[in-house]
Amino acid sequence: MFELMGTPQPLTVVAKELAREVRVMCFDELFVTDIGDAVILGGLLQVMFEEGVVLVCTSNQPPEKLYSHGHNRERFLPAVAAILKYMNVVAVDGGEDHRLHPGQLHQRYWVAQAGQPSALKGIFEALSAGQPVHDSQVMLGYRSINVVQHSDTAVWCRYRDLCEQPLAAMDFIALCDRxxxxxxxxxxxxxxAQREAKIARGTEDGVEQVTAGDRELPQLSPNDDGVRRFIALVDECYDRRIPLYVEAPVPMDELYTQGYLSFAFRRTLSRLQEMQLERFTET
Known part of the structure; x- marks a missing residue:
């Protein structure tokens, strides 16, 4: 996309290039929470359908529910219409979460005890036995992040240094690579608590300016930027089968109980729960 800056209709160009390279494209767990993603995905889908690309998607929501309470959702509605026009929707919900099937437990989540040392200290020492241990910053590409400690195979970070910094999914990919x-x-x-916000005419996220009056933004809480990054971190660890050890002052099911990201966090919670099983690293 950066290479196409200044190009008229860059999404059309990208979609047509993809269509020349692939005839079938699969999206696993399609989910939209961000206006930028909604606009980009909507533009890509429509052109790819027109170019004859076959799309196979899984999602926890039917098409008409995608981005259902999102900011300026009307921009995504043409994509929903295209999905319904070009794709067959098949319900495959078995009524249960396979991640919660019983198995041998392996604790990777701890509730912190006030005034007590972190439970992760002993875990890190065991995981790093026989390796040099450092407390210096870790480089991820051109970024450096503060860590508690790291060895050749394990890294111990604080939430504020990983999820409250301007990091993106690519940074978490690099972390899992290392x-x-x-x-x-x-x-x-x-x-x-969620807070209301408005956006002034012409100041919306660089994808496309608002042209008709002020718009309301999603009711985000002050924590939700960090929550988005936490979700991205869990997703990357889950997909790579990287064990993620977490310590928090509340039980896992009390981490995020209300807010704009509640639906998205349900999957995160399910993935964290599966990480508490021995089989997580065996599959």
Missing amino acids: FSVILLSEVPPLSA
């Missing part, structure tokens, strides 16, 4: 185990301590309770 380390085979990740520990995350000082994770706060993530729920917080």
Whole structure:
């Protein structure tokens, strides 16, 4: 996309290039929470359908529910219409979460005890036995992040240094590329009161300016930027089968109980729960 800056209709160009290279494209767990993603995905889908690309998607929501309460959702509605026009929707919900099937437990989540040392200290020492241990910053590409400690295989970070910094999914990919185990301590309770906000005409996110009056933004809480990054971190660890050890002052099911990201966090919670099983690293 950066290479196409200044190009008229860059999404059309990207979609047509993809269509020349692939005839079938698969999206696993399609989900939209961000206006930028909604606009980009909507533009790509429509052109790819027109170019004859076959799309196969899984999602936890039917098409008409995608981005259902999102900011300026009307921009995504043409994509929903295209999905319904070009794709067959098949319900495959078996009524249960396979991640919660019973199995041998392997604790990777701790509730922090006030005034007590972090439980992750002993975990890190065991995982790093026989390796040099450092407390210096870790470089991820051109970024450096503060860590509690790291060895050749394990890294121990604080939530504020990983999820409250301007990091993106690519940074978490780099983190998983470098380390085979990740520990995350000082994770706060993530729920917080939502706050209303408005955006002035012409100041919306660079995808396309608002042209008709002020618009309301999603009711985000002060914690939700960090929550988005936490979700991205869990997703990357889950997809790579990287064990993620977490310490927080509340039980796992109380981490995020209300807010704009509640639906998205349900999957995160399910993935964290599966990480508490021995089989997580065996599949």
